[in-house]
Amino acid sequence: MTTMLPVDECQGGIxxxxxxxxxxxxxxxxxxxxxxxxxxxxxxxxxxxxxxLNKTQAAPIFVDKAQLKKSPFCSAIVVNSGNANACTGERxxxxxxxxxxxxxxxxNLPEEQVMISSTGVIGQYMPMDKITPAIKQLSAQLHRAGNxxxxxxxxxxxxxxxxVAVKFTLGKSVVTIGGVAKGSGMIAPNMATxxxxxxxxxxxxxxxxxxxxxxxxxxxFNRITVDGDMSTNDMALVLANGKANNAPFSENSEEFxxxxxxxxxxxxxxxxxxxxxxxxxxxxxxxxxxxxxxxxEAAQAAKAIANSNLVKTAIHGTDANWGRILAAVGYSGxxxxxxxxxxxxxxxxxxxxxxxxxxxxxxxxxxxQQENILITIDLHQGNQSARVWTCDLTKEYVHINASYRS
Amino acid sequence: MTTMLPVDECQGGIxxxxxxxxxxxxxxxxxxxxxxxxxxxxxxxxxxxxxxLNKTQAAPIFVDKAQLKKSPFCSAIVVNSGNANACTGERxxxxxxxxxxxxxxxxNLPEEQVMISSTGVIGQYMPMDKITPAIKQLSAQLHRAGNxxxxxxxxxxxxxxxxVAVKFTLGKSVVTIGGVAKGSGMIAPNMATxxxxxxxxxxxxxxxxxxxxxxxxxxxFNRITVDGDMSTNDMALVLANGKANNAPFSENSEEFxxxxxxxxxxxxxxxxxxxxxxxxxxxxxxxxxxxxxxxxEAAQAAKAIANSNLVKTAIHGTDANWGRILAAVGYSGxxxxxxxxxxxxxxxxxxxxxxxxxxxxxxxxxxxQQENILITIDLHQGNQSARVWTCDLTKEYVHINASYRS
Numbered sequence: 001m002t003t004m005l006p007v008d009e010c011q012g013g014i015x016x017x018x019x020x021x022x023x024x025x026x027x028x029x030x031x032x033x034x035x036x037x038x039x040x041x042x043x044x045x046x047x048x049x050x051x052x053l054n055k056t057q058a059a060p061i062f063v064d065k066a067q068l069k070k071s072p073f074c075s076a077i078v079v080n081s082g083n084a085n086a087c088t089g090e091r092x093x094x095x096x097x098x099x100x101x102x103x104x105x106x107x108n109l110p111e112e113q114v115m116i117s118s119t120g121v122i123g124q125y126m127p128m129d130k131i132t133p134a135i136k137q138l139s140a141q142l143h144r145a146g147n148x149x150x151x152x153x154x155x156x157x158x159x160x161x162x163x164v165a166v167k168f169t170l171g172k173s174v175v176t177i178g179g180v181a182k183g184s185g186m187i188a189p190n191m192a193t194x195x196x197x198x199x200x201x202x203x204x205x206x207x208x209x210x211x212x213x214x215x216x217x218x219x220x221f222n223r224i225t226v227d228g229d230m231s232t233n234d235m236a237l238v239l240a241n242g243k244a245n246n247a248p249f250s251e252n253s254e255e256f257x258x259x260x261x262x263x264x265x266x267x268x269x270x271x272x273x274x275x276x277x278x279x280x281x282x283x284x285x286x287x288x289x290x291x292x293x294x295x296x297e298a299a300q301a302a303k304a305i306a307n308s309n310l311v312k313t314a315i316h317g318t319d320a321n322w323g324r325i326l327a328a329v330g331y332s333g334x335x336x337x338x339x340x341x342x343x344x345x346x347x348x349x350x351x352x353x354x355x356x357x358x359x360x361x362x363x364x365x366x367x368x369q370q371e372n373i374l375i376t377i378d379l380h381q382g383n384q385s386a387r388v389w390t391c392d393l394t395k396e397y398v399h400i401n402a403s404y405r406s
Numbered sequence: 407m408t409t410m411l412p413v414d415e416c417q418g419g420i421x422x423x424x425x426x427x428x429x430x431x432x433x434x435x436x437x438x439x440x441x442x443x444x445x446x447x448x449x450x451x452x453x454x455x456x457x458x459l460n461k462t463q464a465a466p467i468f469v470d471k472a473q474l475k476k477s478p479f480c481s482a483i484v485v486n487s488g489n490a491n492a493c494t495g496e497r498x499x500x501x502x503x504x505x506x507x508x509x510x511x512x513x514n515l516p517e518e519q520v521m522i523s524s525t526g527v528i529g530q531y532m533p534m535d536k537i538t539p540a541i542k543q544l545s546a547q548l549h550r551a552g553n554x555x556x557x558x559x560x561x562x563x564x565x566x567x568x569x570v571a572v573k574f575t576l577g578k579s580v581v582t583i584g585g586v587a588k589g590s591g592m593i594a595p596n597m598a599t600x601x602x603x604x605x606x607x608x609x610x611x612x613x614x615x616x617x618x619x620x621x622x623x624x625x626x627f628n629r630i631t632v633d634g635d636m637s638t639n640d641m642a643l644v645l646a647n648g649k650a651n652n653a654p655f656s657e658n659s660e661e662f663x664x665x666x667x668x669x670x671x672x673x674x675x676x677x678x679x680x681x682x683x684x685x686x687x688x689x690x691x692x693x694x695x696x697x698x699x700x701x702x703e704a705a706q707a708a709k710a711i712a713n714s715n716l717v718k719t720a721i722h723g724t725d726a727n728w729g730r731i732l733a734a735v736g737y738s739g740x741x742x743x744x745x746x747x748x749x750x751x752x753x754x755x756x757x758x759x760x761x762x763x764x765x766x767x768x769x770x771x772x773x774x775q776q777e778n779i780l781i782t783i784d785l786h787q788g789n790q791s792a793r794v795w796t797c798d799l800t801k802e803y804v805h806i807n808a809s810y811r812s
Binding site for chain 2 (some may be wrong): 174339
């Protein structure tokens with residue numbers, strides 16, 4: 001459905017929109033890969049953010065929420081991987097503020113225009129002796145092609161960098177949106193260990209930008225799950241610096257709808273990359289629940305399926321085990337009649353109403369060997385729907401997570 | 407705590423109490439193992455039952471709930487493995503009632519005194535041509551030592567049979583309780599693919615028996631989880647045939663408390679066996695949350711930890727990753743202050759208040775190599791507590807569930 005949008009994908013990720021610079025480098029938090037990055041807007045940008053709902057929140061979450069209250073503008077974001085600065089108490093909070101101060105000093109910015117973000121191991125103090133000098137170095141390395149280094153620097157167990165950019169026409173202006181994200185374990189609905197940073201040159205006020213982010217987030221990052229675990233550090237930030245010089249628009253305008261659709265496109269694309277790159281994953285699984293009374297109900301059922309270890313291992317084993325799907329809908333908490341449910345894998349019908357099993361084992365096995373699996377569940381009790389993305393559960397997931405800290 | 411009870415474990419499982427007979431055999435539902443069993447009380451027994459909350463309910467669940475409404479007494483239970491008779495519609499329901507009729511006919515019982523139970527693959531019709539004759543054969547094979555064959559016949563991916571029996575003194579009588587259960591995937595709080603059948607010779611009316619079952623179930627089968635998936639077929643039934651000839655007692659009596667404690671002992675023992683025998687498991691993990699404002703709150707936090715794939719893989723990898731535990735409490739939905747939490751593994755302190763990390767990696771690694779892991783989380787905000795049991799998440803779990811149907 002998203003492919004019908006009047007957006008064109010383009011190169012450049014977060015530095016594709018006008019007026020954004022970035023840099024990423026290695027500073028020694030991690031063993032041997034890039035681990036810190038900086039994203040900067042040449043002019044103060046309107047900012048909006050969404051954060052983890054986990055009650056155990058990392059220091060950067062506290063800091064950024066406080067920053068958002070101080071100013072509707074942001075000029076710089078610093079992000080590190082390798083250390084989450086979570087469960088680090090007073091000292092962790094001081095370290096987080098120290099990152100803000102160092103960035104403001106290096107870039108000659110008001111402190112309230114700096115946001116920070118961390119991902120990695122929980123419960124270890126930040127190596128500030130490495131981070132503070134790195135912030136200074138990054139500020140001297142900012143450039144228009146810094147998107148790739150940034151995308152690499154924020155990775156943890158991600159196996160590939162995740163970025164996207166699109167252009168679309170808004171009145172007489174061309175607007176660009178860029179995005180970068182990281183996964184890849186602890187991904188659950190309502191955010192997870194995922195960070196996403198979106199840049200755009202659209203001119204838009206903070207209230208509308210916040211509204212757009214919440215709408216798009218509800219259809220993207222809140223619709224992915226890897227293992228049901230919700231992280232202490234998740235956030236998605238969007239910066240809009242106005243460089244596209246578009247005319248102002250209101251919430252009820254076509255322009256706003258178009259922007260939301262384009263933002264959704266970018267965020268869903270990143271969300272699917274995160275789901276596909278779940279730890280140990282070999283497949284991207286899209287759960288499409290339709291025929292529901294409400295979108296919320298569809299999403300609730302789809303999330304139960306997406307979080308089922310039994311469904312995820314069955315898909316991994318190319319086993320068309322529709323019974324586990326029906327069982328998951330059954331405990332999802334929604335009201336429905338199992339007799340009316342129909343299930344298909346990649347458009348191949350498996351189950352028709354009244355438990356008529358139309359499964360062709362050979363064809364099912366064949367279609368489940370694909371890398372992208374679409375599971376469609378029709379509840380036949382309304383006309384609403386929702387999509388949720390996840391990945392298969394593999395031995396490699398266990399391997400990665402049984403030895404993450406070491 | 408349970409070891410301080412005045413109960414003595416004894417041999418004999420479900421046929422240890424007076425007046426119970428059982429038999430188990432192979433009838434061809436499964437490939438090459440026992441797959442059907444019968445448990446019989448020589449005199450009509452008071453019955454109580456608890457059933458899955460999954461909205462996708464198997465045919466035997468419908469049948470047994472209807473039976474419970476018709477009569478407070480039960481004389482026979484027939485159980486098969488290999489086929490769950492779930493998602494089988496009208497025909498499945500007819501097959502389930504046919505099992506009731508065949509059992510009543512074979513044993514010359516009123517139909518309303520028969521309960522049935524099925525576990526195994528979802529969405530396949532029951533091979534009634536094998537089951538009906540088997541029921542007749544079983545009725546001729548009932549004997550006092552039939553507990554072992556029964557325990558084997560109800561296993562699915564369980565790696566060992568699960569049974570227990572205890573004796574305790576009630577006034578001038580000796581009361582015996584026996585139990586048999588099966589796991590071992592799809593085990594979640596609020597029941598799961600688990601079946602449990604409890605027999606006792608206590609004399610007790612149905613209202614009190616139901617009350618006792620609900621109390622004990624809340625502390626045992628509703629406190630275990632293997633993968634968070636809740637099955638369509640779960641049930642726990644308890645039969646009390648009065649053969650112990652104890653004097654009547656009321657709900658507020660010491661006798662009732664003693665019976666509940668003994669029933670809890672039996673059911674917790676079975677619950678722990680189920681958790682330990684989770685698919686692919688190598689360890690039993692007990693999550694003990696204390697210092698909470700209520701037992702419900704403690705259970706809610708403990709279940710979030712027990713369902714965390716990240717925690718379960720970390721324990722598998724002998725990684726004292728307390729951050730994942732704190733993150734799980736954080737998204738459990740309870741209100742708490744992360745700064746006050748203390749965590750210990752097998753009595754070895756790992757985290758003290760205000761994130762003081764007292765973790766000794768070497769000692770932690772050593773204690774986590776044990777087969778039984780106790781994780782204690784002290785919330786320091788009250789004096790209530792709860793225990794939940796689970797197992798580690800292993801590559802073998804993925805292996806088993808990626809190929810279950812084939």
